[in-house]
Amino acid sequence: MIGTIGRVTLQALLARRRALLMLLLAAVPVLIALLSRLRGSSGDAIGQTADALEPMAIGMLLPLTALVFGTAALGAEIEDGSAIHLLTKPIARWRIVTGKLIAAVPVVAVLIGASTLLTGVLIGGERGAMGVTLAFVAGVVVGSVLYVTLFVALSILSSRALIIGLIYVAVWEGTLAGLFEGTRVFSVRQYVISIVAQLDPSDRVRSATTLDWTTAVLGAVVVFVVAFGVAVWALRRYQIAAGD
Amino acid sequence: MTQQTPGSGPPPPPGAGTFVPPPPPPPSGPSPGSAPIVLLRASRWYGNVVACNDVTFEVGSGITGLLGPNGAGKSTILGMIAGLLPPSAGSVTLLGEPAWQHPDVYRRIGLVPERESVPSWLSGQAFVRYSAQLQGIPDSDAAAQAAIRTVDLVDAANRRTATYSKGMRQRILLAAALVHDPPVLLLDEPFNGLDPRQRLHMMTLLRNLAAAGRTILFSSHILEEVERVADQVLVIYAGRLAASGDFRAIRRLMIDQPHTYTVHSSDDRRLAATLMAGEAVMAAELSDLGLQVRTVDLARFGRRLPALARESGISLYEVRPTDESLESVFAYLVRR
Numbered sequence: 001m002i003g004t005i006g007r008v009t010l011q012a013l014l015a016r017r018r019a020l021l022m023l024l025l026a027a028v029p030v031l032i033a034l035l036s037r038l039r040g041s042s043g044d045a046i047g048q049t050a051d052a053l054e055p056m057a058i059g060m061l062l063p064l065t066a067l068v069f070g071t072a073a074l075g076a077e078i079e080d081g082s083a084i085h086l087l088t089k090p091i092a093r094w095r096i097v098t099g100k101l102i103a104a105v106p107v108v109a110v111l112i113g114a115s116t117l118l119t120g121v122l123i124g125g126e127r128g129a130m131g132v133t134l135a136f137v138a139g140v141v142v143g144s145v146l147y148v149t150l151f152v153a154l155s156i157l158s159s160r161a162l163i164i165g166l167i168y169v170a171v172w173e174g175t176l177a178g179l180f181e182g183t184r185v186f187s188v189r190q191y192v193i194s195i196v197a198q199l200d201p202s203d204r205v206r207s208a209t210t211l212d213w214t215t216a217v218l219g220a221v222v223v224f225v226v227a228f229g230v231a232v233w234a235l236r237r238y239q240i241a242a243g244d
Numbered sequence: 245m246t247q248q249t250p251g252s253g254p255p256p257p258p259g260a261g262t263f264v265p266p267p268p269p270p271p272s273g274p275s276p277g278s279a280p281i282v283l284l285r286a287s288r289w290y291g292n293v294v295a296c297n298d299v300t301f302e303v304g305s306g307i308t309g310l311l312g313p314n315g316a317g318k319s320t321i322l323g324m325i326a327g328l329l330p331p332s333a334g335s336v337t338l339l340g341e342p343a344w345q346h347p348d349v350y351r352r353i354g355l356v357p358e359r360e361s362v363p364s365w366l367s368g369q370a371f372v373r374y375s376a377q378l379q380g381i382p383d384s385d386a387a388a389q390a391a392i393r394t395v396d397l398v399d400a401a402n403r404r405t406a407t408y409s410k411g412m413r414q415r416i417l418l419a420a421a422l423v424h425d426p427p428v429l430l431l432d433e434p435f436n437g438l439d440p441r442q443r444l445h446m447m448t449l450l451r452n453l454a455a456a457g458r459t460i461l462f463s464s465h466i467l468e469e470v471e472r473v474a475d476q477v478l479v480i481y482a483g484r485l486a487a488s489g490d491f492r493a494i495r496r497l498m499i500d501q502p503h504t505y506t507v508h509s510s511d512d513r514r515l516a517a518t519l520m521a522g523e524a525v526m527a528a529e530l531s532d533l534g535l536q537v538r539t540v541d542l543a544r545f546g547r548r549l550p551a552l553a554r555e556s557g558i559s560l561y562e563v564r565p566t567d568e569s570l571e572s573v574f575a576y577l578v579r580r
């Protein structure tokens with residue numbers, strides 16, 4: 001049942017123009033890295049890789065792609081009215097949410113993971129930066145799960161999920177978490193950076209974050225559990241407005 | 245099907261308006277709660293807007309039409325029955341349990357929503373098979389093919405639903421609703437947008453499905469559609485149950501209502517005097533719009549008017565019903 005929902009959701013996510021647009025967006029850092037490589041590489045490869053991947057992959061591509069696919073996984077069906085076919089079937093709501101996640105999470109993880117890997121390899125793969133690159137890829141996978149779950153829940157709670165999600169990513173994570181240390185404990189981006197720092201064998205990412213590993217893991221687990229629970233709760237209470 | 249509307253109930257929320265209760269329930273009928281669909285003093289409001297107000301009825305096997313003008317509350321009632329909305333007050337049960345927050349009930353009902361939103365990237369076959377898989381049917385391919393055969397859409401089954409006409413989308417939705425062979429079918433305006441041939445086909449299909457013992461409840465704002473296909477009718481007006489029962493009885497009530505006609509002739513004043521001298525007309529009024537005539541005996545009025553005009557040497561230019569909208573008929577039923 002979960003697999004069926006996941007398969008059809010995957011078809012829906014990939015069949016539309018948004019998939020192509022996100023593919024083009026994911027190709028941007030790869031192209032930048034390629035141009036940089038063609039101009040010749042020198043200097044601190046690990047530092048260059050970390051400096052490129054943290055803002056581009058973790059700061060921009062990952063949350064934006066997760067926002068687009070996460071809100072579309074169920075939100076698009078809610079918006080066009082076809083969610084009624086799913087909601088009027090004898091399926092527990094947690095299975096529906098899980099089915100949506102198993103489709104949207106891999107799409108985001110594969111797309112941004114591949115973009116991160118290629119970008120890292122092109123910048124410093126041959127100059128000892130593979131370790132930090134793989135740490136970022138692992139961070140992208142964890143971040144995909146967290147962001148997508150968060151945005152799937154948001155798409156059930158609000159028809160303006162895309163705008164609210166964008167405000168969260170740009171204002172909360174992009175600006176406030178940078179200005180006020182206290183807000184970092186509520187930032188998925190900071191959890192991901194802390195996890196990358198912990199996995200990075202070169203210890204170059206560690207200095208960029210103030211959130212410790214335990215807090216980050218705990219925060220990530222809480223975000224996932226709460227977002228998943230809220231999504232199931234909201235779907236159970238979801239009302240489909242009548243035509244008249 | 246029985247209709248039970250208690251005279252007293254919880255005070256309606258602001259904006260509910262004033263309503264005259266419908267007629268008392270008929271003396272005979274199934275015991276309350278035994279029918280597949282039961283609404284007991286069900287109300288539903290959105291803020292200050294009342295969509296459904298203190299409605300009580302039961303629906304048994306066969307075809308029942310939920311008749312009412314647009315905005316009467318038909319979709320809200322179907323939505324509550326299908327578990328898409330909870331009632332604000334009262335209770336709604338489907339096959340003995342509330343459908344709201346009980347997804348297991350969907351094993352035994354099929355729903356055709358008004359908005360024919362079919363996933364456009366799927367073929368008709370894939371869409372119905374998807375429904376079968378979500379219902380947990382082991383051989384989903386065979387079930388999908390059988391349902392598609394039932395709605396006579398085999399030739400177009402492998403085309404993407406994006407290429408379907410409105411009628412084809414309605415039929416593929418019906419196939420998806422039938423794929424698990426449910427005993428109860430709920431259809432919201434199933435004839436909307438269908439051409440006459442498709443409409444006839446849909447009516448035959450519904451009659452065949454009902455003959456197999458199913459309970460079918462469909463909504464419509466077209467009197468003739470309900471008349472042609474439904475055994476029983478529930479008339480909804482302004483969120484209230486205006487009348488219910490056998491269609492012929494409802495039809496009689498509708499025909500018996502006073503009718504108003506606007507008549508234009510070569511001599512309206514003399515025609516008014518002539519008509520008032522007879523028994524076919526109960527009131528006549530001359531105005532800028534012409535001669536307004538009110539009658540309770542439509543058949544006699546239809547026979548006498550041309551005869552009287554001919555005898556008096558008056559030429560009739562126009563005879564037009566003044567207030568024959570479905571809304572006026574429903575309003576009349578509520579007032580009775």
